[in-house]
Amino acid sequence: MRRGLTPLQRDLVEEFGNIYEGYGLSRLKGLIVGLLLTQPEPLSLDEIATLLNRSKGPISSTIRELASIGLVRKVNGPENRRDYYVAHPDLFLNNFKFNMATVRKNRRTAEQFLREMEASGDPAHQAAVERLRHMQAFYRLMEQFYENFTKEWERVRAQMEAANASVN
Known part of the structure; x- marks a missing residue:
């Protein structure tokens, strides 16, 4: 022990x-x-x-x-x-990807209910429709950020691994 x-x-x-x-x-x-x-x-x-x-x-x-x-x-x-x-060696990236799955789910939820509420034509849904448009735009932008960040992290990680390999 x-x-x-x-x-x-x-x-x-x-x-x-x-x-x-x-x-x-x-x-x-x-x-x-x-x-x-x-x-x-x-x-x-x-x-x-x-x-x-x-x-x-x-x-x-x-x-x-x-x-x-x-x-x-x-x-x-x-x-x-x-x-x-x-x-896990990719602990932080995997955690980030887990969070990204939540972002995608939130975007899909916004899109689903936005489509349904817009199609209903019910004026009672107007406030929700406007908020769902904001939600959809927000999570689309966040998805782009996550994708760009993932690419940048992979580049930085490769540099770190190369630097560690040259030291050892």
């Missing part, structure tokens, strides 16, 4: 819990992501539970959720009978 976290590592883990909670997500998800970011080696479920002082059951189900959206991944570890986890 590993030693405990340093005070600075503990602060980082707690801050990730706060960030996730602030976004309306599970605090435990943030704690796990923060913990895995601090560790140089993969952690088993038991180690994660111990370091976070939590029960293994919620850790296990939360890890599965995080893995399903590409924030953590299962890897081989020192013991074959255990599952080990690390922060």
Whole structure:
């Protein structure tokens, strides 16, 4: 079993819990992501539970959720009978893409109800139609931003990886 976290590592883990909670997500998800970011080696479920002082059951189900959206991944570890986890190398990009899916869903919702309300011709829908037009325009612009940002991030990441390769 590993030693405990340093005070600075503990602060980082707690801050990730706060960030996730602030976004309306599970605090435990943030704690796990923060913990895995601090560790140089993969952690088993038991180690994660111990370091976070939590029960293994919620850790296990939360890890599965995080893995399903590409924030953590299962890897081989020192013991074959255990599952080990690390922060996904594309953690931040995958989180960004997860958020982008919400943006797309919001745009599609605006478009669906905009079409239906415009087609109804009901004057009672006029205020909603105007707001849905704004919603549609907003989320279209946000989608463009996300797509441009993703391309730029991939360029920056490639530069960082090239710089790291030349140092090693």
